[in-house]
Amino acid sequence: MRQLSQIYLLLLLIAPITGCSTFSYYSQAISGHLSIMLRKQPNTELIANANTPPELRRQLLLAEQARTFARHELALPVGGAFSEYVSLGRPWVVVNLVAVPEFSLSPHQWCYPVIGCQAYRGYFSLNEAREEQAGFQEQGFDTMIGTVTAYSTLGWFDDPLHTGFTALPDDRMVALMFHELAHRVIYIKGDTVFNESFATAVELEGLRLWLQQTGSEEGFTQALKRLQYREQTLTLVRHASQKLHHLYEQQESLGTPTLRARKKQLFDELADAYAGLAEQYSAPGPLGSPPVRLNNAHLALFRQYNQHVPAFRQLLKESGYDFGEFYRVTKALAGQSTTSRDAQLQTLSERFVEYL
Structure with a gap:
C-alpha cells in the first residue's frame, strides 16, 4: 500500500471524543503520533555526529538536497518538513485498513472532525487493525490491511523523515518526500481520490525533474519502468472494475451464489492478467508479486491513488510546467462541485498522452 495522509492525528488533540471504541482508537493514534514527534532529531546534528552510520548520513544529506529542490523547483511549501529524523525500527509507520461491501467498489468511509471522511483507517497497532478488520469481515465486507510507509499532517506539524523513508532506494525516498509535501x-475534505491522485502526479513529475537534474540515467530508466507498470496495471484494474460494477448492479436479479461465483471468476481473470504483465518486469508491481489474491478493497485502494493521475499530469503540462500556476489552477478546480471537477478531470485524462 502506498503512503496515505492522516491529518486527523493532530485534530484528535482538540476534538470531542465519545464512545469507548472511539476513545480507544483515538488514544492509540495520539500516542503513536506523539511518540514519533518526541523522538525526532535534527538532520544537521545527525549529519555532524561522528557516530552516525555513514549510510544514514548520506541519506540525510540526500534528503536535505531533495528539500531544497522541492522548495525551489517544485514550489512546494517545505517549511521544516523532513528536517528531522526518527528511527522507527521498522520500514513502515502505520498500517491501514480498507473495507468494501461484498458486492460494491465503494469503500467504507471513516469520518473525522474537520477533515471529513476518508476511505481508510490508520493504526499504529497491527493487532488493533486486525480487530476492526474482523468486525467488518463478520459483516461480509472485503477487507485488506497494508503497511503505510508515511503519512502527512498537511503542514500542521513538521513531519519528520524516518526509517520508512530511508528503507527505500534513493529515488523512491525522494519521490515519497515530494508526494507528502504535495499534500x-x-x-x-472527504475526497481521497482527488487528494491522492494530485499528490501522486506531483510525485511522478517531481521525480522526473529530479532525476534529470541529478543526471541519474539508471534511476530515470527504472522510474519509467515503474510508471509503465503502474499504467498497465491501472488499465487492467479499470477494465475489471467496469465488469464488476456491471455485475454488482444485478444484485436484485442474480442470487448471491451466482454473484459470488461470477465475482470470483472476474478476480481470477484479473490476477491471471496481472501475473502475465508481471513477467515483463523484474521488480514487484503495484499489486504485489504474483500470485496475488485480490478483492474489492484492493481495487478500491489502487483506484484512489491512480484514478486522476493522468488528468493532473495533463493539467501540469497545460500549465506550462509552472508548478505555481499548476497549484493555482488545481485549487480553483478543487473549489468546484464534485460533479464539475470530476467531469473536468475526465476530460483532461482523455487528452493525456504519455510523454516521459
Whole structure:
C-alpha cells in the first residue's frame, strides 16, 4: 500500500471524543503520533555526529538536497518538513485498513472532525487493525490491511523523515518526500481520490525533474519502468472494475451464489492478467508479486491513488510546467462541485498522452 495522509492525528488533540471504541482508537493514534514527534532529531546534528552510520548520513544529506529542490523547483511549501529524523525500527509507520461491501467498489468511509471522511483507517497497532478488520469481515465486507510507509499532517506539524523513508532506494525516498509535501498544497475534505491522485502526479513529475537534474540515467530508466507498470496495471484494474460494477448492479436479479461465483471468476481473470504483465518486469508491481489474491478493497485502494493521475499530469503540462500556476489552477478546480471537477478531470485524462 502506498503512503496515505492522516491529518486527523493532530485534530484528535482538540476534538470531542465519545464512545469507548472511539476513545480507544483515538488514544492509540495520539500516542503513536506523539511518540514519533518526541523522538525526532535534527538532520544537521545527525549529519555532524561522528557516530552516525555513514549510510544514514548520506541519506540525510540526500534528503536535505531533495528539500531544497522541492522548495525551489517544485514550489512546494517545505517549511521544516523532513528536517528531522526518527528511527522507527521498522520500514513502515502505520498500517491501514480498507473495507468494501461484498458486492460494491465503494469503500467504507471513516469520518473525522474537520477533515471529513476518508476511505481508510490508520493504526499504529497491527493487532488493533486486525480487530476492526474482523468486525467488518463478520459483516461480509472485503477487507485488506497494508503497511503505510508515511503519512502527512498537511503542514500542521513538521513531519519528520524516518526509517520508512530511508528503507527505500534513493529515488523512491525522494519521490515519497515530494508526494507528502504535495499534500501541504491542497486537501479536499472527504475526497481521497482527488487528494491522492494530485499528490501522486506531483510525485511522478517531481521525480522526473529530479532525476534529470541529478543526471541519474539508471534511476530515470527504472522510474519509467515503474510508471509503465503502474499504467498497465491501472488499465487492467479499470477494465475489471467496469465488469464488476456491471455485475454488482444485478444484485436484485442474480442470487448471491451466482454473484459470488461470477465475482470470483472476474478476480481470477484479473490476477491471471496481472501475473502475465508481471513477467515483463523484474521488480514487484503495484499489486504485489504474483500470485496475488485480490478483492474489492484492493481495487478500491489502487483506484484512489491512480484514478486522476493522468488528468493532473495533463493539467501540469497545460500549465506550462509552472508548478505555481499548476497549484493555482488545481485549487480553483478543487473549489468546484464534485460533479464539475470530476467531469473536468475526465476530460483532461482523455487528452493525456504519455510523454516521459
